[in-house]
Amino acid sequence: MAIKIPFDNSYTRLPDQMYSHQVPEPVSNPSLIIWNAELATQLGITQDTESDLAQVFSGNIIPNGATPIAQAYAGHQFGHWNPQLGDGRAVLLGEVNGPAGRFDLQLKGSGRTPYSRNGDGRAWLGPVLREYLMSEAMFALSVPTTRALAAVATGDRVQREIGYPGGIVTRIAASHIRIGTFQYFAARNELVALRALYDHVIERHYPDATSPSDLLKQIMTRQAQLIAGWMSVGFIHGVMNTDNAQIAGETIDYGPCAFMDDYHAMQVFSSIDQRGRYAYGNQPRIAVWNIAQLATALIPLMPDQDRAIEDFTEIVNGFPAIYETExxxxxxxxxxxxxxxxxxxxxxxxxxxxxxxAADFTNVFANLxxxxxxxxxxxxxxxxxxxxxxxxxxxxxxxxxITNPIVVPRLHQIEAVIQAAVEGDYTPFHTLLSVVTHPFDRSDLADGFTQPPVPSEVVSRTFCGT
Structure with a gap:
């Protein structure tokens, strides 16, 4: 195998109940859609042929040094507690420890895991391309985000409403630890695992934190910065559940998300968000709610829990001031x-x-x-x-x-790209990607992507899942 990846797997040195060993399920005929060579260089990954890349990043071949696992976590979904979630359609191959630092390398859509419940663990092509486009566009906009390293077509059909071509996206993240990861062990009263997770997060992400209070403050600050970044580019996440709130402060899980066209403070794009819980204007409020759930999960680590409740409440109440500054x-x-x-x-x-x-968010600021x-x-x-x-x-x-983008990946453009790809044409995907990864550059090509949708192109809802 010509691919070399500088793996380490520190998460597998944590207590066993924090994950399950899980190899990806093989696919029949993988082919490479796109490879992020620039990101690969930053990670210290060297590669040879497209065939090798397709085999590794479809999960058919496990590269040397990888220890594939699925992580356990829980979470509040639309405010309702779900005690058992976890990686139901993703496998963490390991941590890449290269020139740019330590990052998780995860295959998303790689088959069933112990946490899949009734799902098939697979992804179809649409969500794979959407995540690639959205995450790389967010990176270009300087909004903290997971990255996309590769997208692969599997050669298999995935059954949803109808059969779709399957795909797998390789996601790079500072880590895949979520607020819901802390909640999982706190709710189960597994204090040894909770303490191990706490120590791991400090070592990996917040080395200056000296106590659970310090950790809570630092995570809260990053969340405030992240949400302010979303608001500044008109981004709506759509599913700000605690299992989608990443501890390192990156945007993660690009499901029912979108950049706004017409500006409305309470714009919603998720097909299942019937009450607007995760509307654009509610995102700061939900971030506070999520941080409060993290604070609750950290309380068992405190020797004086009554005092901790008071202290943590004061910390969480400080979120609005930090957010307003950002x-x-x-x-x-x-x-x-x-x-x-x-x-x-x-x-x-x-x-x-x-x-x-009902003025267009991106175009108003781009043309001031x-x-x-x-x-x-x-x-x-x-x-x-x-x-x-x-x-x-x-x-x-x-x-x-250099602050206001000319282009963002608009929802109707993404849908057009996906439709073309399903029909076998990836040229629109590559074209849109080339534009949205240079969002501040004016050009004749970029000008063609600045217009909001005409009525027949409007997409008002996006959907969860892969």
Missing amino acids: WRKRFAAKLGIAPSEASDQLAQDLLALMDKD GRDTDRDQFIDRAVFDAWRVRWMDQVPNLDQMR
Whole structure:
């Protein structure tokens, strides 16, 4: 085998109940759709042929040094407790310890595991391509995220509503430890495993943390920064369950997610989010809720648990102030002015105008300061009045051009790419990927991806799962 991967597997040195050994299920005829060679170099992975890549990243061949496992975790899903989740359709091959540091390497869609319940553990091509596009676009936007290393077509059919071509995406993450991982062991009163997980997370992600309180504060800060990043690019995650809240502060699990077209503060894209729990405007509030669940899971580690409840409550109540500071910085940068109460007011007023006129989120910010900026609005007189107030702040237009993306992977474009791929044509996927991974570059090609969908192209819901 010509592929060399610098594996380590520190998670398998933790207590046995934290994972299950699980090899991927073989597929019949794997073929490589895409390989992220630049990311592979950063990870210290060397490779030879596309055939080798397809065999390894379909799970047909286990590379030297890998110790494949499925991780155990639990979580609150739409506010309801589920005590047994885990990697039901993913296998962690191991941790890559290369030039860029230590990262998990996981195959998603690689077959059944002990945590699959009634699922088949497989992925069809649509979610594989969506995760690749979305995660690499988020990385290009400087929003913390998992990455995509490879996508493989399996040669097998996956049965959903109908039969679809199967696929597997290789996901790279700082780790796959979630708030739900802590919840799993706290709920089961497995304190040895909970302590081992706590020590592992500190060693791997938060070496400056000296106590559960410190760890909670640092994780909360990263979550506040992450959500502010989502808000600044109009991103809606769609399933902010605690099993999808990653401890390292990266965006993870690109299921029913989307970048907004028309701005609406309570926009929802998940087909199962009937009450808008995970709407765009609710994301900061849900992040606080999730952090509170982490705090609850950490309490068993404290010698004085009554005092811990008081201390942790005070810490969690500090989330809004941290988030507001992060939001202020990002939206001030989008307006090209210094963060202040005045920048907050300008941003909030602009968002209110956008909501009223159903203006396109990405295009409004991308065109501010250009001759066409008022064209995004119906009530142009009101926008003109806002614009005068904004220009009085002397915005830095050059800064704005490297802050506000020209393109994002819009939902209707992703759906078109998936449809073409299902029919055997991957050219639209590669074209869209090339554009959204250079989101600030204006070009004739990029201009073709800046338009919101016409009514016949609107996709108002996305769906969970692979």
